[in-house]
Amino acid sequence: MKITFYGHACLGIQIKDIHIIVDPFITGNDKASAIDINDIKADYILVTHAHQDHTLDVEAIAKRTKTVIVSNYEIVMHYQNLGFEGHPMNHGGSWDFEFGKVKYVNAIHTSAFEDGKYGGQPGGFIIESEHKNIYIAGDTALTMDMKLIPMQTKLDLAILPIGDNFTMGIDDAIIASDFIECDKILGYHYDTFGYIEIDHEDAKRRFFDKNKDLMLLEIGESVEL
């Protein structure tokens, strides 16, 4: 499993020859100007919630290739009504896709499209594939529901928001890492806007002090699991 950071909360996940994009927001992110969305392949687009900083490039990417949009029921209905292919899920539900098992889990946040249209309830994803398990938290507060995750899944990596203001900040993400019983964290949802700028070295040190590893990737950089 190869995970690429495309800036903000956008990830590319490659599992064998299947390409998955999570929360595409590239053309609206000045920091990701080196990434050309025309180079991005997506057999699947996973959408955690409807906010524009997670959905801006869904249509542009889905239009170009045959893509299945996976999200909550309301978001998938929105895209199906526009002619796109989708797979609706809801909280607590899992589905075996060709690349692995996906579960849609709780997030504490809000979810509306840019025009105010209801975007269902926000979530995160657990992906189990190739004997590796990852948790993509989406935009969320620290929540006790995270304690449910390790009861069923031994995580190899968790992708947590750390930018504060709209989501968890560093201190809550450290507690989340305890709740989910995973000490290997990839941080996301930071630095894109003024509200969520962080000090990288300070953030890494605070995780390190709790015997945890916080990875912060450059935009376009990948990790292999």
Ligand code: NI
């Ligand atoms: Ni959001």
Ligand code: MN
């Ligand atoms: Mn967001």
